[in-house]
Amino acid sequence: MPLFPNERNVRTTPEGLLWEPSERWVRGRKGDITVVDSRHPLLVWEPDLPVPCYAFPREEVRTDLLRPAENPQTGRHTGSQIFYDLEAGGGLVENAAWTFPAADLADHIAFAWFLRWGSGLDHWYEEEEEIFIHPRDPHKRVDAMPSSRHVQIEIGGTFVADTHRPVLLFETGLPTRYYVPREDVRLDLFEATDHSTGCPYKGTAQYWNWSGEGDVPHNILWSYAEPLPAVAPVKGLLAFYNEAVDIALDGERLPRPVTPFTASLKP
Known part of the structure; x- marks a missing residue:
């Protein structure tokens, strides 16, 4: 008992x-x-x-x-x-x-x-x-927290995002995801795709491809237009796969993590 x-x-x-x-x-x-x-x-x-x-x-x-x-x-x-x-x-x-x-x-x-x-x-x-997708794990947390930390994101040496108003999404077992307001992302460097995924914690995501040069995985950028209430702060914001881009947090370059998504991230 x-x-x-x-x-x-x-x-x-x-x-x-x-x-x-x-x-x-x-x-x-x-x-x-x-x-x-x-x-x-x-x-x-x-x-x-x-x-x-x-x-x-x-x-x-x-x-x-x-x-x-x-x-x-x-x-x-x-x-x-x-x-x-x-x-x-x-x-x-x-x-x-x-x-x-x-x-x-x-x-x-x-x-x-x-x-x-x-x-x-x-x-x-x-x-x-x-x-949707699968039952929620009662031992897993997903927290979306507005922040004032300085987040910069590069792809192949090109800055694609720079913000002091990210939302940090902490999800058990995964690296922190940095959600950036659209105004702080060079969205002109990306092309919308018809790819979508569902998550029982966050909702349905839409994706963009990198339109520049280099071996960059498809659907590298995503957003939740109508997220589930538990992660409402990420609504409309944009996030990148840490596994395939370069992220600096408060001026410190973060290592690229290896996650269950790494193997599927292919150009």
Whole structure:
């Protein structure tokens, strides 16, 4: 038993999975059909994945909509034993759900989230708030803090941003991101792209490419036009991948960090 009512109670399985109960009411839908309606979900972390998924008691899942998968996947999840196809709304979603072999999780079913895996349930709610991409990690913080620090950003020796009014975004496990007002960015040196990404902590981002010379990764610059309330101070501001640009903070050049994004940043 936890020492305090709100103390985290993370447990480990022999397979290397971490899990803990969540007190959130979670629902998952495929179109207009509610497939999951759970008041007893578990958050599960797999060893090789940086974000959690939910697993739900079978009695809180529409198991009548699940069929043993005709073409079960291998290698995507930690020791997963059984995959299920989902039949809902006249359509079939292959490998939409699975079970973990761990004894602690034997009576639970996990589901793919469409915006993360490209298939699965397409709408998820925690209480009355819709959540995108993946569940939020209760052990992770994201703080957006206005600052007066001097931030300068260069690409290939060209200054592209210079501000004394950034918003610093601190996110657990990632380097500080420096969000700069548009008036302090040489946006004329960039071209808007049709690329976008979603984040359950920040919202949907739009991107720009560097239009100058040099081997600069695509979509190096981004902005949240309508961020989620928790990071409202970054609204409309612009940020660069620290991994691929040169940043000076109060006159001190920062080293380029190596992060989970580094390998995907390619010209």
